[in-house]
Amino acid sequence: MKIFITKKIPQKGIDLLKSAGHDISIHDSSTPLSETELIKASQQADYVLNGGMQKFDANFFQNCPNLKALSLMSVGYDNVDISAATQHGIPVSNTPGILSGATADVAFLLMLSVSRKAFFNHKRILQGEWKGFDPTANLGIELNNKTLGIYGLGRIGFEFARKAKAAYNMEIIYYNRSRNEEAEQILGARYVNFDDLLTRSDVLSIHAALTAETKNRFDKNTFTRMKNSAILVNTARGGLVNELDLIEALQTGQLWGAGLDVTDPEPMDPKNPLLTMENVCILPHIGSATVETRDNMALMAASNLLAAIKGEKMPQIINKEVYQ
Numbered sequence: 215m216k217i218f219i220t221k222k223i224p225q226k227g228i229d230l231l232k233s234a235g236h237d238i239s240i241h242d243s244s245t246p247l248s249e250t251e252l253i254k255a256s257q258q259a260d261y262v263l264n265g266g267m268q269k270f271d272a273n274f275f276q277n278c279p280n281l282k283a284l285s286l287m288s289v290g291y292d293n294v295d296i297s298a299a300t301q302h303g304i305p306v307s308n309t310p311g312i313l314s315g316a317t318a319d320v321a322f323l324l325m326l327s328v329s330r331k332a333f334f335n336h337k338r339i340l341q342g343e344w345k346g347f348d349p350t351a352n353l354g355i356e357l358n359n360k361t362l363g364i365y366g367l368g369r370i371g372f373e374f375a376r377k378a379k380a381a382y383n384m385e386i387i388y389y390n391r392s393r394n395e396e397a398e399q400i401l402g403a404r405y406v407n408f409d410d411l412l413t414r415s416d417v418l419s420i421h422a423a424l425t426a427e428t429k430n431r432f433d434k435n436t437f438t439r440m441k442n443s444a445i446l447v448n449t450a451r452g453g454l455v456n457e458l459d460l461i462e463a464l465q466t467g468q469l470w471g472a473g474l475d476v477t478d479p480e481p482m483d484p485k486n487p488l489l490t491m492e493n494v495c496i497l498p499h500i501g502s503a504t505v506e507t508r509d510n511m512a513l514m515a516a517s518n519l520l521a522a523i524k525g526e527k528m529p530q531i532i533n534k535e536v537y538q
């Protein structure tokens with residue numbers, strides 16, 4: 215079968231597909247494909263594995279009538295029009311669970327880095343501004359026994375809450391579409407309404423998927439409800455946060471700091487004012503970027519595709535209804 219991979223993935227995934235005797239072509243470039251290039255390359259394939267953050271909209275599925283399945287090497291699928299895929303009978307799979315620990319580590323890294331102004335102080339040293347020990351400068355805030363609010367307590371949110379509880383005995387509160395009994399029993403997490411999440415969190419970490427409902431969920435109105443001493447962490451998707459409102463909230467002291475692994479758009483403009491702010495740490499979407507996790511994601515994405523090729527259900531299917 216012909217498989218098109220939209221961006222180079224770890225070799226283990228490619229080897230798995232090759233060992234099954236398939237004909238593979240890879241877009242091996244740091245430049246994402248244009249919509250036209252993506253459609254053209256996919257039209258020549260039976261199966262597509264998405265290694266990047268390409269968009270698969272209704273027009274894509276309309277124009278790729280021979281496509282039999284789409285495997286995403288990501289857990290997030292906000293870049294795919296799932297209902298259009300289903301309408302065209304295309305199963306779509308993702309890579310849930312195996313990246314939760316790595317992504318939670320990045321949320322933890324951002325929380326701690328912001329609380330101690332780590333990135334800003336690193337930049338100051340590079341700029342020759344380290345003049346010596348100063349008892350009143352560079353003061354951060356401590357995390358011990360503080361309240362961590364999780365927006366979207368699913369797989370990654372749970373992992374982050376578990377780490378924060380173990381390290382700092384943080385009190386966990388959460389807002390979710392439904393109650394998470396496991397988190398309540400294991401972590402003593404408490405379900406709160408959205409307004410309580412805003413007003414009570416010392417650190418508020420975003421872990422819900424980007425959907426029409428969650429887009430721009432964090433804006434001026436929400437920031438004004440939060441504590442002035444609060445830190446916002448986002449490892450989900452940039453689109454959940456209104457960036458202009460966030461900049462204003464940080465500039466006016468409405469919020470204490472922010473740690474972002476995701477922005478909208480990506481890549482971020484290097485002139486973005488967030489990059490020069492004292493209490494802001496930004497990373498270039500590296501939540502799942504460890505050797506171990508990316509290998510596992512590539513293997514899972516390849517295995518999903520191999521199942522589809524064999525005529526089996528993809529194990530990590532998103533649109534189950536396509537099989538009915």
Ligand SMILES: NC(=O)C1=CN([C@@H]2O[C@H](COP(=O)(O)OP(=O)(O)OC[C@H]3O[C@@H](n4cnc5c(N)ncnc54)[C@H](O)[C@@H]3O)[C@@H](O)[C@H]2O)C=CC1
Binds near residue numbers: 314392427
């Ligand atoms: N920074 C990075 O590299 C990575 C980012 N991600 C992002 O993290 C997101 C979460 O991944 P998982 O934890 O595996 O997903 P998940 O599905 O296990 O957890 C998401 C949680 O959010 C909740 N939720 C959804 N809509 C909501 C709403 N409107 N209000 C309140 N809660 C809502 C869900 O009920 C669920 O419990 C992904 O969708 C992806 O966008 C995932 C992996 C790596």
Ligand SMILES: O=C(O)C(=O)CO
Binds near residue numbers: 287289313501502
């Ligand atoms: O899996 C995802 O959704 C990512 O953002 C990258 O791992």
